[in-house]
Amino acid sequence: MPERHDVGEAHPSDEAESARSKFPGLPFPPPPGKRVVVWLQDEDPSGREYEDLMLRRVPSVVAHHFRGAAGARSLTHAQYLSALVALHDALRQRADGGDTDAVAMLDQLGLRTVSI
Numbered sequence: 001m002p003e004r005h006d007v008g009e010a011h012p013s014d015e016a017e018s019a020r021s022k023f024p025g026l027p028f029p030p031p032p033g034k035r036v037v038v039w040l041q042d043e044d045p046s047g048r049e050y051e052d053l054m055l056r057r058v059p060s061v062v063a064h065h066f067r068g069a070a071g072a073r074s075l076t077h078a079q080y081l082s083a084l085v086a087l088h089d090a091l092r093q094r095a096d097g098g099d100t101d102a103v104a105m106l107d108q109l110g111l112r113t114v115s116i
Helices: 016-022 060-072 077-096 100-108
Strands: 003-006 037-040
Touching: 060 077, 077 100
Parallel strands: none
Antiparallel strands: 003 037
């Protein structure tokens, strides 16, 4: 997991002066009541089995539904997202196999076949 350092504050294992020299600060102060957080991670995280994922600007209704659906199944958010991706893959396979209902559903959701 990436290390977390607040700008201008020392990490418990660092000395205050060296932490401040590593993080020169912002050209403007953060908004009142807000903190600026800097995340540090290895340059090549490709060997990691897991990654952190932060989603921004998710509609409130969708976020509430997602959290509720995961919690109702006693799944973590990561487990529920993994299940949704597996569900999409299974439906995609059905569509690619000629299931016209699956094709129509994926098209309606804007999930047409793409190459990545």
